[in-house]
Amino acid sequence: MAKDDLILLDFWVSPFSLRVKIALEEKGLDYEAREEDIFGGKSELLLKSNPIYEKVPVLLHNGKPIVESSNIVYYIDETWASPPLLPACAYGRSRARFWADFIDKKVFDAGSSIWKSKGEELESAKKEFIDILKKLEGALGGKDYFGGDDFGFVDIVLLGVTAWFGAYEKYGGFKIDDECPKIGAWIEKCKKRETVARVLPDPKQVYEFVGILRKMNGIE
Amino acid sequence: MAKDDLILLDFWVSPFSLRVKIALEEKGLDYEAREEDIFGGKSELLLKSNPIYEKVPVLLHNGKPIVESSNIVYYIDETWASPPLLPACAYGRSRARFWADFIDKKVFDAGSSIWKSKGEELESAKKEFIDILKKLEGALGGKDYFGGDDFGFVDIVLLGVTAWFGAYEKYGGFKIDDECPKIGAWIEKCKKRETVARVLPDPKQVYEFVGILRKMNGIE
Numbered sequence: 001m002a003k004d005d006l007i008l009l010d011f012w013v014s015p016f017s018l019r020v021k022i023a024l025e026e027k028g029l030d031y032e033a034r035e036e037d038i039f040g041g042k043s044e045l046l047l048k049s050n051p052i053y054e055k056v057p058v059l060l061h062n063g064k065p066i067v068e069s070s071n072i073v074y075y076i077d078e079t080w081a082s083p084p085l086l087p088a089c090a091y092g093r094s095r096a097r098f099w100a101d102f103i104d105k106k107v108f109d110a111g112s113s114i115w116k117s118k119g120e121e122l123e124s125a126k127k128e129f130i131d132i133l134k135k136l137e138g139a140l141g142g143k144d145y146f147g148g149d150d151f152g153f154v155d156i157v158l159l160g161v162t163a164w165f166g167a168y169e170k171y172g173g174f175k176i177d178d179e180c181p182k183i184g185a186w187i188e189k190c191k192k193r194e195t196v197a198r199v200l201p202d203p204k205q206v207y208e209f210v211g212i213l214r215k216m217n218g219i220e
Numbered sequence: 221m222a223k224d225d226l227i228l229l230d231f232w233v234s235p236f237s238l239r240v241k242i243a244l245e246e247k248g249l250d251y252e253a254r255e256e257d258i259f260g261g262k263s264e265l266l267l268k269s270n271p272i273y274e275k276v277p278v279l280l281h282n283g284k285p286i287v288e289s290s291n292i293v294y295y296i297d298e299t300w301a302s303p304p305l306l307p308a309c310a311y312g313r314s315r316a317r318f319w320a321d322f323i324d325k326k327v328f329d330a331g332s333s334i335w336k337s338k339g340e341e342l343e344s345a346k347k348e349f350i351d352i353l354k355k356l357e358g359a360l361g362g363k364d365y366f367g368g369d370d371f372g373f374v375d376i377v378l379l380g381v382t383a384w385f386g387a388y389e390k391y392g393g394f395k396i397d398d399e400c401p402k403i404g405a406w407i408e409k410c411k412k413r414e415t416v417a418r419v420l421p422d423p424k425q426v427y428e429f430v431g432i433l434r435k436m437n438g439i440e
Contacts, residue, residue: 052355066314068321078310090298094286101288135272
């Protein structure tokens with residue numbers, strides 16, 4: 001079989017790109033990450049590959065574009081079997097898709113409301129964010145990972161966004177460990193995986209990046 | 221194999237329940253639809269089966285709850301192989317998931333903005349809705365169905381919402397056929413399928429139901 005040609009249209013701090021990179025690392029795949037100039041001007045290849053949303057990440061697999069990060073992780077798992085990221089049974093996969101979708105709909109937007117707000121609005125944003133994490137904590141339960149004993153799809157989908165959690169904590173003035181200790185412990189455990197450690201950016205750089213976003217949004 | 225026990229927690233006009241019913245019909249499965257009292261008080265079974273969203277549809281398969289309509293259709297296809305609703309190849313499935321997600325994010329909310337608004341707001345809501353349908357028309361292209369020659373997953377996901385299109389047209393004062401003739405023709409073709417005709421409610425009843433919603437929202 002010819003070697004797979006994998007190009008990731010990327011932005012270093014995108015929680016959504018990070019998911020794809022963790023999945024690629026888990027599967028032991030070589031890929032070329034091409035950094036997009038998100039603010040200055042996106043590449044023609046990005047605009048052509050994702051005409052509906054014009055957003056990173058896009059994974060080009062032998063030239064074919066796959067878009068939307070959870071969808072890309074799903075595709076990676078369906079295309080390269082080992083190690084499996086999704087459960088083998090249809091019911092388990094339906095639960096994994098449910099929680100991935102919950103994370104997609106809730107976590108990043110709720111986190112953004114934290115760094116975008118002040119005063120009472122900030123308090124309400126923090127409450128909302130912690131409430132979402134508590135639901136995820138319920139889904140994690142006493143298990144090692146969201147899928148059970150093995151690291152998998154839902155872990156990857158959530159981990160991408162956790163790269164921003166340090167910034168949420170600092171700008172929001174709270175500690176995830178105090179509110180959701182099981183989620184805190186799960187993050188620490190996941191960060192020890194080589195595939196995750198190689199991918200997640202330095203929290204200080206994320207914090208500074210969010211600081212720039214705050215200035216752009218007139219918060220500071 | 222023991223006969224599958226399938227219970228659908230349902231609401232007759234829910235675009236999301238309709239999807240699940242079309243998928244069950246396509247697979248030739250017997251099921252019991254239990255009508256929920258959406259406004260009066262949801263059943264304990266619904267609240268217990270879908271504690272995160274507390275919404276229909278929920279499919280109970282031998283007692284196990286599957287929630288979120290596109291996810292349920294996906295589960296049905298993974299559990300009962302024939303006829304297949306999703307493409308066989310991973311790339312085709314990634315495209316199908318992409319468009320199903322696009323429909324989930326856009327169509328029903330944009331349609332609701334039509335019947336919820338008046339005047340300039342209504343004009344802008346119609347424009348937005350038609351713009352979304354045009355994107356879907358682009359995805360349909362010259363094909364018979366979204367997946368190609370065969371009726372499938374994306375068709376089902378969109379068809380559920382089309383049950384409300386007549387109401388959008390009447391309250392919005394426009395014709396989908398004039399704006400997006402290919403989508404109009406696709407709807408007519410799909411409605412001729414027995415599995416779809418058996419499931420979709422009478423457009424007049426949907427129109428009257430949306431009229432009640434408008435009164436509840438203080439529009440009329």
